[in-house]
Amino acid sequence: MTTRILIKNGRLIDPANNVDRVTDVLIEGDRVSHIGPVSACDAYLIKAAGKIISPGLIDLHVHFREPGDEEEETIASGSAAAVAGGFTSVVCMPNTSPSIDEATAVEFVHRMGRQARKTFIYVMGAITRERKGQELAEIGLMSQAGAIGFTDDGSGVQDASIMLKAMKYVSMFDRVICQHCQYNSLAGKGVMNAGYQSTVLGLPGIDPLAEEMMLWRDVQLVRKCNCKYHAQHLSTIGSVKIMREAKQMGLPVSCEVSPHHLLLTEDMCSDYDTNYKVNPPLRTKADIEALKQAVKEGVIDALATDHAPHLMSEKELEFLAAPFGIASLECALPLYIKALIEPGVIDWSNMLAMMTCRPAAVIGVDKGRLGVGDRADVTIIDPEAEWTIDANKFISKSRNCPYHGWKVKGKVLNTIVAGEIRYTAAS
Amino acid sequence: MDTTFQWRHKHLIGLAELSRQELEFILDTAKGFEEFSARSVKKAPTLRGKVVVNMFFEDSTRTRNSFTLAANRLSADVIEFTKTSSSVNKGETLIDTARNLEAMGVDIVVIRHSAGGAPKLLSRSINACVVNAGDGYHEHPTQALLDAYTIRQVRGSLDGLTVGIVGDIAHSRVARSNIYVLTKLGAKVIVVGPPTLMPGKIEQLGVRVSHNLDEVIEELDVINMLRIQFERLGGNMFPSVREYSHFFGLTVERVKRARPNILVMHPGPINRGVEIESEVADGPNSVILQQVSNGVAVRMAVLFLVNQAAALQGENKTGKSENQTN
Numbered sequence: 001m002t003t004r005i006l007i008k009n010g011r012l013i014d015p016a017n018n019v020d021r022v023t024d025v026l027i028e029g030d031r032v033s034h035i036g037p038v039s040a041c042d043a044y045l046i047k048a049a050g051k052i053i054s055p056g057l058i059d060l061h062v063h064f065r066e067p068g069d070e071e072e073e074t075i076a077s078g079s080a081a082a083v084a085g086g087f088t089s090v091v092c093m094p095n096t097s098p099s100i101d102e103a104t105a106v107e108f109v110h111r112m113g114r115q116a117r118k119t120f121i122y123v124m125g126a127i128t129r130e131r132k133g134q135e136l137a138e139i140g141l142m143s144q145a146g147a148i149g150f151t152d153d154g155s156g157v158q159d160a161s162i163m164l165k166a167m168k169y170v171s172m173f174d175r176v177i178c179q180h181c182q183y184n185s186l187a188g189k190g191v192m193n194a195g196y197q198s199t200v201l202g203l204p205g206i207d208p209l210a211e212e213m214m215l216w217r218d219v220q221l222v223r224k225c226n227c228k229y230h231a232q233h234l235s236t237i238g239s240v241k242i243m244r245e246a247k248q249m250g251l252p253v254s255c256e257v258s259p260h261h262l263l264l265t266e267d268m269c270s271d272y273d274t275n276y277k278v279n280p281p282l283r284t285k286a287d288i289e290a291l292k293q294a295v296k297e298g299v300i301d302a303l304a305t306d307h308a309p310h311l312m313s314e315k316e317l318e319f320l321a322a323p324f325g326i327a328s329l330e331c332a333l334p335l336y337i338k339a340l341i342e343p344g345v346i347d348w349s350n351m352l353a354m355m356t357c358r359p360a361a362v363i364g365v366d367k368g369r370l371g372v373g374d375r376a377d378v379t380i381i382d383p384e385a386e387w388t389i390d391a392n393k394f395i396s397k398s399r400n401c402p403y404h405g406w407k408v409k410g411k412v413l414n415t416i417v418a419g420e421i422r423y424t425a426a427s
Numbered sequence: 428m429d430t431t432f433q434w435r436h437k438h439l440i441g442l443a444e445l446s447r448q449e450l451e452f453i454l455d456t457a458k459g460f461e462e463f464s465a466r467s468v469k470k471a472p473t474l475r476g477k478v479v480v481n482m483f484f485e486d487s488t489r490t491r492n493s494f495t496l497a498a499n500r501l502s503a504d505v506i507e508f509t510k511t512s513s514s515v516n517k518g519e520t521l522i523d524t525a526r527n528l529e530a531m532g533v534d535i536v537v538i539r540h541s542a543g544g545a546p547k548l549l550s551r552s553i554n555a556c557v558v559n560a561g562d563g564y565h566e567h568p569t570q571a572l573l574d575a576y577t578i579r580q581v582r583g584s585l586d587g588l589t590v591g592i593v594g595d596i597a598h599s600r601v602a603r604s605n606i607y608v609l610t611k612l613g614a615k616v617i618v619v620g621p622p623t624l625m626p627g628k629i630e631q632l633g634v635r636v637s638h639n640l641d642e643v644i645e646e647l648d649v650i651n652m653l654r655i656q657f658e659r660l661g662g663n664m665f666p667s668v669r670e671y672s673h674f675f676g677l678t679v680e681r682v683k684r685a686r687p688n689i690l691v692m693h694p695g696p697i698n699r700g701v702e703i704e705s706e707v708a709d710g711p712n713s714v715i716l717q718q719v720s721n722g723v724a725v726r727m728a729v730l731f732l733v734n735q736a737a738a739l740q741g742e743n744k745t746g747k748s749e750n751q752t753n
Contacts, residue, residue, distance in 0.1 A: 194627055195627055195628055196627070196628040196631050198626075198627070199626040199627055199628055199629055199631075199632075200443065200603070200632070201543055201544065201565055202543035202562070202563050202564035202565030202566070202600060202603060203543050203544070203563070203565075205627065271547065272543075272544030272547045272548060313520070316520065316522055316548075316552075317520060317521070317548075318521060318540070318542035318543075318544060318545045318548060319542065319543065319544045319548075320541075320542040320543065320544075320563070321542060
């Protein structure tokens with residue numbers, strides 16, 4: 001017998017289908033079978049009055065550290081954290097140890113994801129072998145194994161000719177090529193934004209130009225080969241400008257922004273608190289404003305956490321020595337609400353679009369919608385619930401979260417993946 | 428000296444967070460210790476039974492010896508801990524090392540470290556007092572205090588003086604700490620060096636930036652020549668040593684064009700013939716060795732004050748609330 005779930009009286013926001021109304025959603029098996037008033041029927045009932053029913057949230061950028069750094073996160077722990085954050089699909093980055101740079105590694109991540117049976121796991125493969133930026137990885141075989149895109153995330157592909165080759169080659173498989181935009185030669189040994197704060201703290205800085213110059217270069221390469229290109233975690237005013245112009249030229253480019261680049265500034269590093277050490281680094285208020293403006297204009301396509309778990313023992317090192325990264329998967333939704341909805345930058349429908357159908361389009365998967373016949377990936381959100389972020393209660397293995405103690409609004413109540421309730425918030 | 432003033436900081440991490448009154452209080456306290464050092468028996472019982480550890484993760488002779496001497500003169504027991512390896516992320520972490528020392532009953536940790544922020548990290552993690560003896564290119568508070576002390580000793584006050592700090596400002600903790608103390612005590616500061624050695628937005632610290640030593644030399648009452656730290660400079664910060672010396676070296680000829688009573692300072696160790704000519708370093712305007720002598724008095728004052736603040740907080744703890752400082 002197929003299982004049925006009835007979500008009753010919720011505000012269904014399905015940006016892909018331009019829907020925003022109070023209704024019922026009936027799920028049978030792994031599909032949505034009916035939308036509209038449903039009278040009592042034999043189904044598991046979720047009362048959703050006052051709640052938002054959203055297509056399952058998609059996060060284009062997570063680090064689950066497996067294989068290699070399972071003490072920080074595993075695909076199982078990361079997947080459980082993902083559904084707690086409302087994410088029904090996540091995209092794992094390939095900068096593991098060893099890197100995800102060949103087909104069996106892609107298959108391994110998929111398999112661990114299936115075993116975890118929480119969120120749906122997508123994989124991006126490395127563009128170059130061992131992410132060294134020198135030789136192309138087996139992009140075709142990884143594509144056949146299910147990799148939905150390619151990136152050397154953690155670092156950018158430094159050599160322009162290799163990046164051009166990669167773009168041309170990837171386009172043969174109709175996959176998106178993604179870039180962590182950063183020229184190492186300009187970033188140097190930087191550990192935070194280059195500016196007043198880095199001068200005061202005496203820490204080497206990463207100039208915004210390190211990001212902007214690579215983004216600009218890549219846009220020129222896209223002009224040449226017209227491949228599908230996605231810029232990861234943009235952080236600066238200049239990057240916004242370059243991306244806006246590239247889109248105006250009609251190039252097939254997209255980009256994402258992370259919660260920390262919408263909420264935190266370089267000033268927060270002033271106590272040498274390594275929970276604020278992240279790459280690209282936290283910038284300035286002006287950068288945040290530019291990114292928000294870009295979100296408002298639609299220049300930014302996706303909200304992506306860049307969930308980067310690390311052990312406390314690693315983060316308790318000198319700022320210079322501690323690793324980059326912020327763990328935020330379980331609190332991402334209320335962070336986006338705080339950054340974008342509370343100050344009135346965009347409305348719910350636009351925000352959920354950036355967490356559902358628009359990221360789905362970036363990686364070219366048939367997801368992020370909630371119409372009859374669609375796969376039943378659903379996130380149910382209480383937009384009014386107020387709570388305090390407590391990193392010690394994270395399901396994720398890591399606690400490196402600068403938002404610990406923040407009072408936020410908006411909570412994930414249920415996460416349904418392929419018709420199965422995979423997460424229910426403790427009430 | 429304000430006798431009602433109460434020093435509250437059990438750590439000395441940097442001068443950025445100290446007020447003019449606090450800075451003057453340290454210098455006044457040091458004055459007392461300077462007079463004490465002139466005695467034939469140079470030992471006070473102030474820190475008797477206390478343990479000071481010199482945790483030096485970077486090479487140093489001057490600062491380290493100065494701290495050791497200061498602690499000895501206050502009758503403290505001193506442990507010398509050296510680990511020149513800069514592989515801070517391998518092996519025992521800084522916090523673990525410090526906690527182990529603390530478990531042996533250390534009261535004051537004097538730390539020199541190549542990573543900016545290491546003393547701050549330590550102060551959050553252990554109960555002992557933490558004194559920064561130089562961290563990366565963040566701060567070197569006792570050096571700047573002894574610089575200010577030396578200027579005050581010769582000139583009586585810093586108010587209205589113009590001080591030039593010349594050299595690699597970008598990678599200098601001495602420059603940063605000097606900027607804080609000098610500007611707070613009423614001096615004008617001009618930082619001089621090539622743009623490649625000038626940190627971003629430094630003017631926001633209230634200093635003037637110049638790339639031309641000859642243009643500003645006549646305005647200066649004090650000139651502090653920073654050491655060119657070859658070991659820290661990667662890549663092409665300037666084309667050659669001789670080109671650097673040509674534009675930024677303190678030569679006899681340049682001193683001749685300066686005010687006759689200009690004070691010539693240098694935090695040491697000197698690269699003779701690079702940033703400063705020997706005749707200038709050893710000449711009548713130089714107070715370089717006076718700086719070194721004053722270092723002991725200033726460090727005695729710092730050790731004395733942080734220990735006093737810690738004792739006070741210990742008393743307060745038994746009372747109502749913990750007095751959070753630094």
